[in-house]
Amino acid sequence: xxxxxxxxxxxxxxxxxxxxxxxxxxxxxxxxxxxxxxxxxxxxxxxxxxxxxxxxxxxxxxxxxxxxxxxxxxxxxxxxxxxxxxxxxxxxxxxxxxxxxxxxxxx
Amino acid sequence: xxxxxxxxxxxxxxxxxxxxxxxxxxxxxxxxxxxxxxxxxxxxxxxxxxxxxxxxxxxxxxxxxxxxxxxxxxxxxxxxxxxxxxxxxxxxxxxxxxxxxxxxxxxxxxxxxxxxxxxxxxxxxxxxxxxxxxxxxxxxxxxxxxxxxxxxxxxxxxxxxxxxxxxxxxxxxxxxxxxxxxxxxxxxxxxxxxxxxxxxxxxxxxxxxxxxxxxxxxxxx
Numbered sequence: 001x002x003x004x005x006x007x008x009x010x011x012x013x014x015x016x017x018x019x020x021x022x023x024x025x026x027x028x029x030x031x032x033x034x035x036x037x038x039x040x041x042x043x044x045x046x047x048x049x050x051x052x053x054x055x056x057x058x059x060x061x062x063x064x065x066x067x068x069x070x071x072x073x074x075x076x077x078x079x080x081x082x083x084x085x086x087x088x089x090x091x092x093x094x095x096x097x098x099x100x101x102x103x104x105x106x107x
Numbered sequence: 108x109x110x111x112x113x114x115x116x117x118x119x120x121x122x123x124x125x126x127x128x129x130x131x132x133x134x135x136x137x138x139x140x141x142x143x144x145x146x147x148x149x150x151x152x153x154x155x156x157x158x159x160x161x162x163x164x165x166x167x168x169x170x171x172x173x174x175x176x177x178x179x180x181x182x183x184x185x186x187x188x189x190x191x192x193x194x195x196x197x198x199x200x201x202x203x204x205x206x207x208x209x210x211x212x213x214x215x216x217x218x219x220x221x222x223x224x225x226x227x228x229x230x231x232x233x234x235x236x237x238x239x240x241x242x243x244x245x246x247x248x249x250x251x252x253x254x255x256x257x258x259x260x261x262x263x264x265x266x267x268x269x270x271x272x273x274x275x276x277x278x279x280x281x282x283x284x285x286x287x288x289x290x291x292x293x294x295x296x297x298x299x300x301x302x303x304x305x306x307x308x309x310x311x312x313x314x315x316x317x318x319x320x321x322x323x324x325x326x327x328x
Contacts, residue, residue: 002198004215004252015173017189018241019248020196020217045198045213046255066266068211069200071259073251076163078170085163089155089261096148096265098272102156 002045002069007035012050012077021048029056036060036072045069050077051084110289115296123293127286134278141271144206148264155257162254165247169240176236188237194218198252208267210260215252 005022006013013023024039026032032053037060039047047070054061054074061072074085094100113119177185194217201212 002200004196004198011174011177012170014177014185014189015169015240015244019244020194045200045211046252048251048255065262068202068209068259068263071211071213071255073255073258075251076166076170078174080167080170081163085159086156089152089159089258092261092265093152096152096268097145101149102152 002043004046004048005035005039005044006048006075007032007039008048008050008053008075008077012075016048026053029053033057033060040064040070043069045071047072048075049073050075051082052077052079055082055084109285110292111285113289113293115293117297120290120293120297123286123290127283127290130278130282130286134275134283137271137275137278140206141268141275144208144264144268144271147205148261148268151257151264152261155254155261158250158254158257162247162250165243165250169243169247172236172240172243176234176240179234179236185237196248205260205264206267208263210263211256213252213256215248 003022004020005024006016007024007026009027010025013021013025017023022039022044024035026035032049036047036049036057049061049072051074054072064070064072074088076082076085090100090102093102111123113123180188196215196217199214199216201214202209203212204210
């Protein structure tokens with residue numbers, strides 16, 4: 001059985017306790033990277049992380065990109081998203097097709 | 108295109124020809140694989156995009172309601188209320204095979220007491236806002252797990268497509284032309300040898316005939 005984890009600042013992730021996620025509160029990139037590593041080694045299949053933190057530890061996140069688990073998903077934090085999650089989808093489109101064919105109109 | 112340095116022999120020619128055949132067949136197969144992967148990928152990525160838009164919207168809504176919930180009660184109380192969840196979520200990961208790319212299929216299930224309302228805190232000390240925001244969160248749980256699955260799938264597919272595309276290109280633009288030019292140069296060299304051989308034979312034949320004629324005319328005299 002796998003678990004679902006979420007990493008982020010307190011206010012963004014606290015509520016996820018109620019739905020049974022494993023919540024790790026991290027305030028800076030160092031802490032977040034540590035939590036991510038710990039979760040990836042434990043059997044977490046999905047790790048949600050706020051875009052704010054994710055933008056600071058992209059290298060750590062990219063490490064797990066080509067493995068089947070964990071799936072790392074970026075979520076907008078309480079202050080609203082910065083569109084990083086969307087950009088990741090865009091990036092994988094570019095990687096696969098060589099050109100961006102889905103997001104012509106956005107940024 | 109640079110050719111491979113080999114001895115221009117029939118043996119090598121035969122080997123190269125069979126390698127060219129394999130390369131061509133591989134190229135065709137990989138091209139088909141790439142096209143099919145691409146088709147799947149585009150469908151999945153479209154879905155992912157829509158799902159992400161939806162999740163981001165509902166998360167923004169949830170964040171708002173959660174913020175108003177935390178505004179109405181003290182942080183300590185919030186933590187207390189949420190600290191000990193009644194439910195815990197667990198995931199089942201199955202593998203699906205899309206064109207020999209292994210992608211996860213996630214199924215989540217909630218465990219824990221199903222009694223009462225499903226909230227993990229009493230109704231006494233917490234505000235109604237909190238209840239509402241947690242309810243909102245439960246509603247988007249489904250989409251969030253699906254999003255994780257789809258994003259992972261599209262990442263893995265993207266990686267595979269990139270790899271396949273590289274292989275197709277390498278075969279198409281490097282390997283196959285290389286084999287072709289090498290085969291051509293070997294054939295030309297062999298033909299050249301053959302022609303040299305034929306002229307030599309003709310020359311020898313001429314000489315022999317001349318000699319014979321000379322002998323004949325000598326004996327007639």
